[in-house]
Every structure is written in structure tokens, then in C-alpha cells.
Amino acid sequence: MSIKEKGAVKADNPVVAYMKRNGGIIIGFFILATIIQINTPQFLTSKNIISVLRQISTNLYCASAITMILIAGGIDLSIGAVTSLSSVVVSTFMVNYGFPIPLAILVALAVGAMVGFLNGTIIYKTGLPPFIVTYSLQSICQGIAYVWTGAQPIRLTDQNFIFLGAGYAFGVIPMPLIYLGVILVFVWYILNRTKLGRHIYAVGGNEKAAEFSGVNIRKVRWFVYIFSGIMAALAGVVLSARMYSGQPAVGAGGEMDAIAAVVLGGTSMGGGRGSIGGTIIGALLIGILNNGLNLAGIDSYWQMVAKGAIILIAVYVDFVKQGNKLRK
């Protein structure tokens, strides 16, 4: 009896493992960075780099959550709308109802958690595809955000709140990056160091086998969707602060940017496979692509075309690579 060794993944040290898993996209990232640098030398300046990092941070909040959801075999399309709704909630509670900043933020995060709870519960109870359930919630949340504000932005003037999105810690590190650091460590910890993390992989790898293994599938769903709702809401809070206003459409399309980063990072749409490290590099790649095209003065509509093409190519390459790994 011969057993093919093709699919074998040896236990390497973490850096080597990371390079192996994400090698393709890391190479792509450096090629792209080099091209941009040659064309626009202001790319590699600390000011520009910090600006790129600040821009991608809110996308990465959502992308970290989407990483876990995709690994667990789900999808969440409600993210962008929750971001918008949260922006509206945090602003109205501060401006119209006079809530103190921490309480207003807490309300916004609770609304996000609530949407996530609804997503998870409806998917579990009805057995409807996550795509449909979260798409419906997207429409509902976006609708509420518009109705609530009459589609008008809400101006924010409280400098303490604005600091949370637009300020710098120690005068150099943008505040959104601080939160991002905490979130990334948390997600990495959950996925790699906890029972829950293994269960997330198990549910996405084979839901029935997970049930037969005593995994509480409902709990896993709840966790990933509630976390996703909270992350989307946090993105809404941070974006409001950065833009001095509550914007009922600020998150539009946010779910697609997040999914793009996650998929670029090698996480499988089919579930069971993926990593937060991959998602970081995926989000960075999209970030410098947008930045490079901006610096080169290329029209933002062309940026959309470029983004689509790059995602298609990168995911296809990964797909072919994975296809060779696992004989079906």
C-alpha cells in the first residue's frame, strides 16, 4: 500500500510555516511595493506608511472577524451596514441624547453584537444559508441607519471623541492602530491557543463530523457572528471619530473589502482553512495597491478595476496550489 506524501505539512518553526503558507502573496506584496516605490518615491516615507496603516486598520477589524467566519464555513455580508448603523448610533446617542462618550460607544458595540447574535441564531434555527441571512440583515441595518438620520450626516465636535479615531498615541501611533494590535493578538490567540479555535476549524472543515465529535456548533456560530458584529460596530465608531461625523453610509461595501483581504490571505471560502497572518498580508496588499494608485494620481474608478483583477489572479493561484495539495 502506498501513501502519497503530497499533502504532508511538516511542523516547521512558525516563521518558516508562515512564509510557506503565504509565500505567494508575500512575494506579490514585495513586487507591488517595489513597482510603486520606483514610480512614486514618496511611497516609502514614514508619513505615507503610517497613513496606509491607518487606512487599512478599520478594514482589518472586520477582516479579522471575517477570517474566523470563513474558517467556520460561514459568511457575513452585514458588516458594512453594521458599520454604518454603528456610526449613526454612536453619533446620535452622543449628540441627540447626551450620552457620555464611553456609554455611547458601548451602545454602538452592543447594537453590533445584537446583529451578530441575530445572524448566528437565525442561521442556526432556520438552516437558511448564511449568505441570505446576513444579506437580509445588511439591508435591514442599512435601512435603519438611513431612516434614523434621514440620510443626513451628524456633525461631531467633541474633541475627546475625535481623538479616539484621529489622534495619535505618544504623538506618533494612530489610535486605530492601537486597537488593531489588540484585536489581531486576540484573534490569533483564539484561533491558535484555545479549544474554541480548534472548534472553529472543525465546524468549517466538516460540520457533521464536528457534531459527531461533540462540538457545540451553535456556540461556535454565535461566537464568530457576535464578534463580527462587534468588530463592524467598532469600525463604525472609529470612522465616525476620524471623519468628525456620523455617516449613515460610511460602511457601504465594507464587507467586500474585508472578504477580499481575507481571501487574498489564503483563507478558504469553503471553510476549514485560513489564518489571521494571511489576512494581515492580504489587507496590506490591498492597502498599498490603493495607496500606490492614489500616489500615481490614477482615477479611483480604475482602482476598482485593478483591485478586482488582482484578487481574481491571487485567489486563482492559491486555488491551483491547494488543488494539488489535497486529492479529492
Next chain:
Amino acid sequence: MEPRLLEMNGIQKYFPGVHALDDVHLDLLSGEVHALLGENGAGKSTLIKVLGGIYAKDGGEIIINGQKAEINSVKDAERYGISIIHQEIVLVPEMTIADNIFLGKETGPAANIDRAGMLKKTQELLDSFDMGLSAGAKVSSLNIAQQQMVEIIRATFGEARIIVMDEPTSSLSDKEVDALFDTVKKLTAQGIGIIYISHRMSELDIIADRVSVYRDGKYVATKKVKETTTDELVALMVGREVGNYYNRTYNECKETVLEVRGLTNKNVKNVSFTLKKGEILGFAGLVGAGRTETMRAIFGIDPIESGEILIDGNRVEIHSTQDAMDAGIGLVPESRREEGIFPAMSIKFNETIKVLTEFIGGFRVNAQRENEIADKYMKELSVRAPGTYTLVGNLSGGNQQKVVIASWLATKPRILILDEPTRGIDIGAKTEIYAIMNELAKNGVSIIMVSSELPEIIGMSDRVIVMRSGEISGELERSEATQVNIMKNAVNI
């Protein structure tokens, strides 16, 4: 003597690793009902699929009306007047009866089909069967028996000369069965030949003229129904030597570990049995008899409507697989790929997923402990792979099964349920799995083995429980557990 409608001679069919049909014969006369008998896996379905053009034969000849026939597709089979009514109803529920009957053979121009004509013709057909139905009614509004009749009308409409019915009565009530038999008589009166597959031997006397028996992919014999007996047929069905690769060492089993009382849910009725320490309890029966469903209920997958489960004499509540595991129960599921393995994950992940708390806790993963567990069970079950990092999807079926069993042994279960533990795996791995079961029983683990392979049931079990139609139909001690006794309880005689 009636003319021969169909003759199948020396039919051969190979699947990877399996000789599914070996020199199989069947002949069918005009106006005859010819029953096919055999255990699950005897080759009946494969033979029918060869006839229907679903499988290509690897040898032999098919002769229809005295002429050699080339059947390479379902369309070919239809052209030869062969029509198959499958066990599952394959109508389109949201279309009308007429649409279903004419599906794929619509009349009139393609862009403007002749709706009125098809409705009229369908109504004539329905009336000729005294169906009392309207041709424009949606199939979804009919009951199962009526749907079955629509299937039959669709099969017979047109130029069908040979009709195959695969377990047509399995979902029908007695009254509906009578109606079906009337239809069969009408069809045979027109000279149509019917091949009839059923596990209900009691039906054969009423409906069949001749019966052919198959076993392990081979043709055994053809008998006239009037000239044979049930006992003779059962003996023909099971008459084979039991291999001696089981090497079972029996233990004395006294202590009752598990007791199930009156277990009832949507699939099973009033199931009661006991399991003793160190015992291997075989669950025999035909596919669909409710064995897997019983195990699913005990393991907390399907909800229980009434009845109770006692472990060591204490009642336990099992509402989830986690509850079952907490009670010391493990279950190796029937369909390995769908329910057993995580194919894209490593052997290590698969072996340890049920015992994560043994090495994950606090703020760290104890990788050393994790590797110990994975290595230990990989070695203990001699899983053949380069290492515990190998992806399970790349292993052979036998090794995948060993990984699933390993993952359960890691939980140190007191009760291990094995559902079709050796299905689809080669004889070498089978023998290894039997040895593991024997070893477990010796060490005091109680085992329930659901199996459709009689030699395995007889070779491995201390006791055998037989199920039929969701109920327990017999319990046999090791001394009584012969193939004939088991089959008698498994089929409706």
C-alpha cells in the same frame, strides 16, 4: 411457452477494488413478474443499472427480443423499451402530472409545446388506471402512493416492454399495495415483463411468477415461486462460508452497562435492549431498518420522543453529542467521509479534536502532550502514513477509518458504537479493525456494532439484535445467530 423478452448472460462489472457482478444471468418472459432476491450488496441494483444504461457493463451480452442489444446510455435503454421505476420518487413536485409524464418527451414544436394534447393524453391514461385525478394537478399535492402511480404510468406510457420496479412497496400502505398489484396484473396481461425487486418475501407468493437469487455479485439460481419455499430461498440468499479471520475471544459478560428502554422517535419505535460490560452486541437488519437511527438517537443527534437511556442503572439525559460523550459513549459513524473525518486536516487534528481539554488550557497549548496523544493512537491502530501531520483526505479508506476509531479511543469511551465499521475497506484493514474490537472488549469496553454484513455480525458478536421497520424483531444468542435465523427476522416473512 412465452417468448423471451430479455436475456442477460455472463454480465461482468468491476468497480475499483470490487468485482460487483461476476458472470450474472437474468432472463425475463413476456407477461411475467420476475422477482430478484439477495442481500444488500448482492448485485441486484448494479445489474438493474447495467440494464438501464446507467453503468456500462464490462462483459457479457444483453439480448432483447432475440437480438443483441447495445445499451450505452439511459436513452438507449428507453429505445429498447426498458423503463425503470427507482426506489426514490424522481418526479418534479412543482410541475403538473401531465408535465411530469411527458418530461423529456414533450410533443409539438420545441418552442411551442402541445400543452392541450399532453393534458388530454395524460387524462386518458389516468382514467384508464381509475386514478380519479386531474392531469393538471401538481405532483406535490398527491400522496406518496399516487406519486408512485404517476411514476408507474410514466414508466409504462410509451413503448415500455420491460419494467423494473425497485422496492415499489416500501413506502406504501397495504391498501395501496393492493392497488399496485392490480396495476401490475394489467401490465402483464398486455405482455409486458416486470422485474420486481423487494425485500418482502411475503409478497412474492402473491405477485411473482419466478424468482432469481443473487449473492456477492454472483447468480445463484432461478426458481418458480410455486415450486419453492421461503426457507429454501433464504438458504440460497445467505449460503456462504463464514471466514475465520475474526479470531474472537469471548469474555464472560455480566454487568449491564447500558440499558435502553422503549426508545421512540420519528424513525424508531419502542426499541429496548441492554449492553453488558466487555460485550460486542451486533445490530443486524436490512438497510433502512432503523439501526443507524437508533444509534443516532442514543448519541444525541436525533431527538428522542419517549423512552429512556440508563447507564450503570442511572437514567441519563442525552440531548447533544456532548452529553453522550460525557456519559462515556462514542460513535464511529456510518458514512466516514461525510460524518467521520476532517479531510483537509492532519491526522493529529483528527485524532485530538475530541480531547482538546487534555492539552489546551490556561493560556497555552501543550504541544508535547498533543503530539504524545496523536503518536500513541496512530501507533496503537497502526495507521499507515508518513506522520501525524499527513492530511487525512490523502489516506486510504481503511486508514481513515482507523483515524476515526483512534479519535474515539482517545476519549477512553466505556461504550463504543461502530456503525458499519468495515464498509468499503479492504480485507487487511478489516482484519485489523476486528482485532482492535476484540482487544477493546477484552479490556472491558462495551461495543455495539451495526453491520449489514452477516458474516461479520456472526463472526464478531456475543449477541445479535435484529431490526426491521424501525423495531427490534429478534434477539439471538451467539449459538442461535445463524445467517438463516438473522435473515428470517430481518425480512418480513
